[in-house]
Amino acid sequence: MAAFIEMASAAFIVIGGAFLFVGSVGLAKLPDTMRRLHGPTKATTLGIGSLLIASMLYFLVRHQAVGIHEILITLFLFLTAPVSAQMIAKAHIFRSQELQRTLPLDAGGSGWATLAGQANSPKASAPSAHPVCASNPPRSQSD
Amino acid sequence: MRALLPHPVLVVILALVWGLLINDLSWGAILFGLLLGVVIAWLTSPYWPGRSKIRNPLPIPEYFAIVLWDIFVSNVQVAYLVLFRRGASLKSQFVTVPLSLESPEAIATLAGTITMTPGTLSADLSADGRSLLVHCLDITDPAATVATIKSRYERRLMRIFA
Numbered sequence: 001m002a003a004f005i006e007m008a009s010a011a012f013i014v015i016g017g018a019f020l021f022v023g024s025v026g027l028a029k030l031p032d033t034m035r036r037l038h039g040p041t042k043a044t045t046l047g048i049g050s051l052l053i054a055s056m057l058y059f060l061v062r063h064q065a066v067g068i069h070e071i072l073i074t075l076f077l078f079l080t081a082p083v084s085a086q087m088i089a090k091a092h093i094f095r096s097q098e099l100q101r102t103l104p105l106d107a108g109g110s111g112w113a114t115l116a117g118q119a120n121s122p123k124a125s126a127p128s129a130h131p132v133c134a135s136n137p138p139r140s141q142s143d
Numbered sequence: 144m145r146a147l148l149p150h151p152v153l154v155v156i157l158a159l160v161w162g163l164l165i166n167d168l169s170w171g172a173i174l175f176g177l178l179l180g181v182v183i184a185w186l187t188s189p190y191w192p193g194r195s196k197i198r199n200p201l202p203i204p205e206y207f208a209i210v211l212w213d214i215f216v217s218n219v220q221v222a223y224l225v226l227f228r229r230g231a232s233l234k235s236q237f238v239t240v241p242l243s244l245e246s247p248e249a250i251a252t253l254a255g256t257i258t259m260t261p262g263t264l265s266a267d268l269s270a271d272g273r274s275l276l277v278h279c280l281d282i283t284d285p286a287a288t289v290a291t292i293k294s295r296y297e298r299r300l301m302r303i304f305a
Contacts (some may be wrong), residue, residue, distance in 0.1 A: 001200040013195045019218060019222060022221075022222040022225055022226060023222075023225075025225055025226070026221065026225035029225060029230055030225070030230040030233075031230040031231055032235075034235065034264070034266070034278045035230065035233060035235050035280060037264055037278075037287070038221055038224075038262070038278075038280045039221065039225055041258055041259070042214075042217050042218050042221040042259070043218055043221050043222050043225065044261060045214055045218060045259065046214065046215060046218035046219075047218075065166075067166070068162075068163050068166055068168070069163065069164075069166050071163060072160065072163040072164060078255070078259065079255070080214045081258065081259070082254060082255035082257075082258035082265065083255075084262060085258050086254065086258065086265055086266065086267070089264065089265075089266035089267065089278065090266065090267055093266065093267060096191060102237070103235050103237055103276065104238065104276070105239065106239055106269035106270075106271075106273070107239060107241035107242075107273055107274040108269055108271045109268070110269055110270040110271035110273070111269065111270050112267045112268070112269055112270065113267055113269060113270045114267050114277055116270040118193060126256055139178040
């Protein structure tokens with residue numbers, strides 16, 4: 001029985017490693033930022049999940065203790081992965097003018113939250129939003 | 144009662160997380176966790192102005208099971224797309240999902256769910272909070288994707304949250 005569980009645990013480690021690897025391959029291979037985000041947010045979750053199941057099985061056999069830390073790690077991972085992915089996506093949308101032109105419209109017509117400050121305010125209010133730029137306008141005119 | 148226990152669900156969650164953190168679910172640990180939960184919930188209650196109300200907790204396990212299964216499916220699907228498709232041949236695009244949900248907690252749950260499930264990633268919320276910007280890795284029918292998100296996740300969340 002113990003040998004069987006150790007084999008299962010080893011299998012989970014291999015599966016987890018494979019999915020983590022695929023997630024990293026996706027990050028390296030896909031062509032643009034938005035597509036790249038799909039690799040680490042998805043393929044990695046199952047990878048980590050498998051490793052944690054392997055860890056629970058191992059501690060169950062070796063130390064007769066149920067590892068419940070692992071459940072908590074899974075929970076925190078599920079909570080943090082979407083948040084970090086969304087922050088990266090928002091930063092990317094904010095920085096890429098090209099992308100902003102191709103975004104679909106939202107249903108209510110109020111614009112996307114990331115761009116709300118830019119879209120609604122005319123250029124006159126821009127210096128107050130970016131204090132660094134406030135000292136620059138004369139120079140940009142002379143250019 | 145309301146003043147002493149402003150957020151009963153938070154107390155239970157904190158007690159459970161404490162038990163999991165110290166890897167011990169004995170009575171002593173649970174009691175100390177509950178104590179911590181009460182004190183923390185009481186101290187942080189000024190920061191929870193609009194308390195989220197869970198109208199109906201019954202569908203939560205069902206929702207959890209569906210999302211877990213979808214996470215499994217999405218992992219396999221994304222792994223397939225990454226390994227066997229050329230990156231440039233993936234038909235990626237943004238779609239707008241109009242929201243029927245209103246509470247921030249429900250929208251946050253839906254956004255997280257969208258990111259963890261097959262081929263979609265929530266990228267932004269509209270300024271009025273009425274629609275989500277979702278990026279799809281490889282889709283042919285945007286309308287069908289939006290319909291799936293609305294019927295599979297949003298409808299269930301609407302039953303859970305008030």
